[in-house]
Every structure is written in structure tokens, then in C-alpha cells.
Amino acid sequence: MPQETIEQEQLEKARETLRRLFGFDSFRGRQADVVSRVLDGQSALAVMPTGAGKSLTYQLPAAMLDGTCVVISPLIALMHDQLRSARANGIRAATLTSADADWRETMDAYRAGELDLLYVAPERASQPQFLDFLTASPIVLFAIDEAHCVSEWGHDFRPDYRALRPLLDAFADVPRLALTATADQRTRADILQQLGIPEEGLVLAGFDRPNIRYSIRHRDNPVRQITQIMAENPGPGIVYAPTRKKVEDLAAKLAAASGKPVLPYHAGLDPDVRARNQAAFVASEEMVIVATIAFGMGIDKPDVRFVAHAGIPKSIEAYYQETGRAGRDGDPARAEMMWGAGDFAQARQRLAELPQARQGEERTRLDALAGLVETAGCRRAILLRHFGEDPPRECGNCDNCLSPPGVTDATTTARKLLSAVYRTGQSFGFGHIQKVLTGVEDERVRQRGHDRLSVFGIVEGEEMRVLQPLSRALQARGSLIATEHGGLALGGDAASILKGDAEVMIVLPPKRERGRKRRDATPNPVGDPLFDALRELRRDLAQEGKVPPYVICHDATLREMARFKPSSLAEMSNLSGIGTKKLEAYGDAFLAVIRQH
Ligand code: ADP
Numbered sequence: 001m002p003q004e005t006i007e008q009e010q011l012e013k014a015r016e017t018l019r020r021l022f023g024f025d026s027f028r029g030r031q032a033d034v035v036s037r038v039l040d041g042q043s044a045l046a047v048m049p050t051g052a053g054k055s056l057t058y059q060l061p062a063a064m065l066d067g068t069c070v071v072i073s074p075l076i077a078l079m080h081d082q083l084r085s086a087r088a089n090g091i092r093a094a095t096l097t098s099a100d101a102d103w104r105e106t107m108d109a110y111r112a113g114e115l116d117l118l119y120v121a122p123e124r125a126s127q128p129q130f131l132d133f134l135t136a137s138p139i140v141l142f143a144i145d146e147a148h149c150v151s152e153w154g155h156d157f158r159p160d161y162r163a164l165r166p167l168l169d170a171f172a173d174v175p176r177l178a179l180t181a182t183a184d185q186r187t188r189a190d191i192l193q194q195l196g197i198p199e200e201g202l203v204l205a206g207f208d209r210p211n212i213r214y215s216i217r218h219r220d221n222p223v224r225q226i227t228q229i230m231a232e233n234p235g236p237g238i239v240y241a242p243t244r245k246k247v248e249d250l251a252a253k254l255a256a257a258s259g260k261p262v263l264p265y266h267a268g269l270d271p272d273v274r275a276r277n278q279a280a281f282v283a284s285e286e287m288v289i290v291a292t293i294a295f296g297m298g299i300d301k302p303d304v305r306f307v308a309h310a311g312i313p314k315s316i317e318a319y320y321q322e323t324g325r326a327g328r329d330g331d332p333a334r335a336e337m338m339w340g341a342g343d344f345a346q347a348r349q350r351l352a353e354l355p356q357a358r359q360g361e362e363r364t365r366l367d368a369l370a371g372l373v374e375t376a377g378c379r380r381a382i383l384l385r386h387f388g389e390d391p392p393r394e395c396g397n398c399d400n401c402l403s404p405p406g407v408t409d410a411t412t413t414a415r416k417l418l419s420a421v422y423r424t425g426q427s428f429g430f431g432h433i434q435k436v437l438t439g440v441e442d443e444r445v446r447q448r449g450h451d452r453l454s455v456f457g458i459v460e461g462e463e464m465r466v467l468q469p470l471s472r473a474l475q476a477r478g479s480l481i482a483t484e485h486g487g488l489a490l491g492g493d494a495a496s497i498l499k500g501d502a503e504v505m506i507v508l509p510p511k512r513e514r515g516r517k518r519r520d521a522t523p524n525p526v527g528d529p530l531f532d533a534l535r536e537l538r539r540d541l542a543q544e545g546k547v548p549p550y551v552i553c554h555d556a557t558l559r560e561m562a563r564f565k566p567s568s569l570a571e572m573s574n575l576s577g578i579g580t581k582k583l584e585a586y587g588d589a590f591l592a593v594i595r596q597h
């Protein structure tokens with residue numbers, strides 16, 4: 001048979017398994033390309049955004065092929081999450097970690113050839129004893145999840161990933177599938193090289209997450225702002241805060257203000273409490289977790305409705321990865337960043353503490369982030385261009401596309417502001433500078449003689465309103481930087497602005513529509529008794545099975561049930577997301593609820 005026909009047949013079989021095991025009608029994005037390479041015994045590097053369905057690209061071949069797929073994954077929480085989902089679809093999976101009491105059974109099952117998937121951490125996988133153990137039974141695939149960890153260029157380098165190569169090389173005939181959601185060109189090349197995957201094995205899907213709506217605005221009252229986001233986006237949410245103290249504080253205040261379940265998460269919590277809070281969040285359909293960036297990598301929760309940043313993230317890459325935790329299930333989701341001028345000023349101040357060699361690179365990162373924050377144009381376009389894509393000018397699903405902000409030339413005022421900073425000695429905060437410029441004579445102004453400066457009172461009328469957004473903009477772009485004691489000093493291109501060689505355009509946010517309560521158009525039917533009853537049944541089934549509700553099925557599947565009202569198991573099996581195992585386990589229960597309505 002010609003090669004092409006064999007591939008066609010393989011893909012047909014894969015589609016049939018996709019239908020039967022996962023209940024999906026078709027592959028999404030570039031899944032089919034990855035799956036056919038793997039089924040063909042070839043290695044691949046799949047770079048696909050979060051929610052694209054990476055795990056399916058190894059779970060499916062693992063279920064089809066005769067032998068075990070060894071999955072290398074960096075976090076136990078991540079493995080256990082995957083384990084639950086795989087088992088719910090009838091795939092024979094096990095984890096071999098320090099947290100598993102059943103390791104003896106797992107090892108026996110592997111030796112007996114009874115496992116489709118075996119999840120291990122890189123620390124274990126790179127040990128020689130593990131290699132010996134694996135020889136006991138056939139392996140059909142190595143899947144290396146979060147593969148960017150193998151590269152020093154990636155944002156999360158883990159030396160243990162580097163130690164995997166001897167294991168992979170010991171099974172030279174077994175294909176390797178590396179998977180990651182974030183890898184720039186340099187990181188991709190490095191992953192291919194480190195893991196010995198040929199260049200043509202790169203399968204690159206676009207970075208766009210069309211169901212995520214990006215919004216970035218000034219942080220004026222985080223508790224009120226986030227409470228409103230919670231009201232507009234009912235469902236689980238993640239709030240990122242910069243420090244442990246802010247996490248605790250914000251969690252307590254949000255809980256009080258919203259009346260909803262809100263828990264903190266950070267590395268300083270007692271490990272038991274931390275694990276408990278994470279588990280509660282994963283299981284909940286409405287909880288909000290306030291966390292430092294320590295939280296997230298191990299979380300594959302698909303129904304997160306919003307990710308809010310209560311301060312600036314570290315970089316565009318970090319922002320993309322953190323916001324990417326919203327809306328994995330494909331339903332509408334929000335990414336909301338709230339930033340303050342001090343965020344950038346402090347980040348730029350910290351730059352100075354870095355070794356000289358790293359300062360340039362970090363400064364570039366901050367500048368790119370400032371560009372995203374300060375743009376009047378499409379946020380998505382900036383994100384996608386950052387990752388090397390060529391997106392349309394407008395996306396129609398970010399704050400700036402939906403309500404374009406005003407842009408104003410603030411060069412003259414910027415020169416006044418910068419010279420006031422200079423003439424007062426580059427050690428005062430914005431409040432003092434503002435007083436000097438607008439001619440407010442308080443005790444301190446007089447004491448320092450700042451009322452006698454030429455810049456005293458030179459900003460009047462309408463111009464006064466521009467000062468604050470201008471100061472923010474200048475701090476974002478680095479023309480103003482923070483001093484050790486919280487004052488402002490000149491930095492970056494301040495000299496060029498003063499000389500009249502650089503202009504300063506600033507973005508003025510659209511006038512806030514106060515009091516208008518927007519509620520996102522959730523695709524779930526509101527007030528449909530059948531849908532609500534199906535959700536309730538899903539909750540009960542989840543509790544019974546000790547799994548999160550999303551493991552039973554996603555909202556999208558419940559919506560289909562409520563809409564098409566299947567009246568038999570055969571009809572039920574046509575719904576997306578209902579494979580054989582789930583039909584068997586839950587089909588009758590769902591049918592019974594549908595019949596009652
Ligand atoms: P990733 O690991 O790429 O972030 P996941 O593997 O967690 O993504 O998949 C995200 C969601 O998409 C999962 O809930 C999965 O069930 C769903 N999914 C994956 N492939 C398909 C498909 N072909 N059709 C419909 N849904 C899919």
C-alpha cells in the first residue's frame with residue numbers, strides 16, 4: 001500500500017477512536033498533524049496555545065497503540081489532574097510519584113502491559129533504575145509535557161529536563177512528543193536540539209486565544225474593580241497579586257465585598273492549607289483564588305472564567321501564560337490587568353540591582369510590556385506580533401477595539417513635568433510634583449522653596465487633568481523612574497523629551513460609564529430549569545466520583561443536552577464530549593433528568 005493510503009487509514013482509525021473515547025467529532029487546529037506523526041512513529045514538537053488540546057495528541061495514540069506512553073510532567077498536581085480526565089474517558093492511566101501510595105500496583109500494571117499512560121516526574125524519569133524498569137514492557141511513545149522547561153531560554157528552566165536525554169536515547173526507536181504552550185523561536189530550536197527531535201517535527205499552532213477578551217486599565221480601587229469583574233463573570237477566577245501580603249489582604253477584602261468564596265494561595269502558606277485551597281478551587285464552580293505567580297502551572301482547570309492581574313506581570317510572555325489559564329474550555333473568558341504607575345517605576349528600579357549583563361534584556365522585556373499597557377491599539381495584535389505572528393489590526397474582542405480610547409499629544413506638559421522633577425532635585429513623589437506644577441502652596445512646598453521655582457504653578461485648567469495619566473505613561477516608558485525612597489527621577493529618554501527631540505503621546509481612557517452593570521453574555525442559558533437541573537446533577541455526580549464537575553463534562557456538553565434533549569443513549573452519544581465511558585457511567589442519569597423536564 002502506498003504510504004499516503006496507510007496514513008489516511010491511520011487517521012481514519014484515529015478519528016474513530018476520537019469519537020468513541022472522547023466523544024469529539026473532529027480534531028481541532030493542528031491536532032491531526034501531531035497525531036499522525038506520532039502514529040507514524042515520528043517525533044514531534046507541538047507548540048500550541050493553552051486550551052488547544054495538547055494532551056489529546058498523546059492520549060489518543062496511547063490508547064490506540066499496543067504499549068505504554070510514558071508522560072514526563074513537571075508537577076504532581078498536573079499529573080493527577082490529567083489522570084482523572086484520562087480515566088474518566090476510559091483510558092488506562094497511572095502516576096508514579098512520591099505522593100502515590102499505590103506505586104506497587106502501578107509498577108505491576110505496567111509490567112503486565114495494562115497501562116496506556118504512565119505519568120512520571122523528570123527527576124524520576126532520569127534515574128537509571130527507571131530506565132531498567134521500563135524495559136519490562138513495550139513503550140510506544142515518550143510525551144514530554146511543558147517541554148520549554150528543557151531550555152534555558154524558556155521562562156521556567158528545570159535542570160532535570162536536561163537529564164532526560166539518556167533515557168530517550170536508550171529507546172531510540174520510540175517517538176518523542178514534546179509539548180508546550182509558550183516557546184519563542186530560540187526556545188523552540190533549543191527544545192528540538194536538547195530532545196533530539198528533527199526540525200521538520202515542529203508543529204506550530206497560532207498563539208491566538210480568540211475566546212479571551214483582554215482589558216488593561218489603571219488600578220484605582222482594586223477591591224471594587226475586581227468585585228465588579230467577579231459580578232460580571234460568574235464562575236471560577238484567578239487573581240494574581242504581587243506579594244504574599246497583598247494576596248492575603250486582597251483575598252480577605254474580596255471575600256467580604258463579594259460574599260463569594262475567595263481563598264488565598266502563596267508559597268508562604270502552610271503546605272496543607274495551600275493544597276487544600278488549590279483542591280477547593282479546582283473542584284469549585286464559583287470560587288476565586290487570589291495568588292502569587294506560584295499558582296497556576298499545575299492547574300488545568302478548564303472552566304476558569306477570568307484571570308485578573310492586580311499589578312503588572314513580569315513580561316509579555318508571563319502575561320500570556322498567566323492569562324492563558326482562562327477559558328481553556330473555549331467559552332468566553334476575560335483577562336483583566338490593573339496597573340499602577342508605581343509598578344513600572346519599581347520594576348525599573350529593580351533593574352539596577354541586576355547584574356549588568358542581564359539589565360538590557362530585562363529592560364527590553366519591560367519596554368515591551370509597557371508598549372502593551374500603553375497602546376491605544378489592539379491588545380491582541382500586540383501580543384500576537386510579539387510572538388512573531390502577523391495578526392489583523394483589530395480583533396474586536398479587547399478593550400481598545402471595543403471602545404477606542406483617546407490619544408493626545410502631551411509633549412508640552414511632559415516637558416513641564418520632567419523639568420519640575422529635575423528642579424526639585426529628583427527625590428519627590430508625584431503628589432509633591434503635582435502640587436508644585438499646579439501652584440499649591442503647602443508647608444513642604446514652602447519649606448523647600450519650591451514655590452519660588454520657575455515651574456511653580458505653570459500647569460493650569462484642562463492641562464491639570466493630564467498630569468496623572470501622563471506621569472503614569474512616563475513611568476511606563478521609563479522616562480521617569482523610582483528612587484530608592486519612593487521619589488521620581490529622570491530616566492530613559494527624559495533628556496530627549498526635555499530637549500524637544502522626542503514626543504509624548506498618551507492614551508486617555510474612555511470616560512467611565514459609571515453604575516452600568518454589564519454582565520457578560522455567558523453562552524449558558526440563564527433561567528433554563530433543564531440546564532440548571534443538569535448542572536445540579538453534574539455536581540452530584542462529581543461529588544460521588546470525587547472529581548471536579550468539569551471531569552464529568554463541560555458546560556458546552558450540558559448546553560447541548562439542554563438544547564437537543566436526547567431521549568436515548570444513542571442520541572446522547574452524538575453529543576460532543578460524551579465518549580463510550582461517559583455514556584456508560586452517566587448517560588442514564590442525564591437522560592432521567594431530561595425526561596423530567
Ligand atoms: P492544553 O493542554 O493544550 O491546554 P487540554 O488538553 O487541556 O489543552 O484541552 C483543552 C480542552 O479542549 C479539554 O477540555 C479537551 O477536552 C478539549 N478538546 C481537546 N481536543 C478537542 C477536540 N478535538 N474537540 C473538542 N474539544 C477538544
Ligand code: ZN
Nearest residue numbers: 378395398401
Ligand atoms: Zn483588539
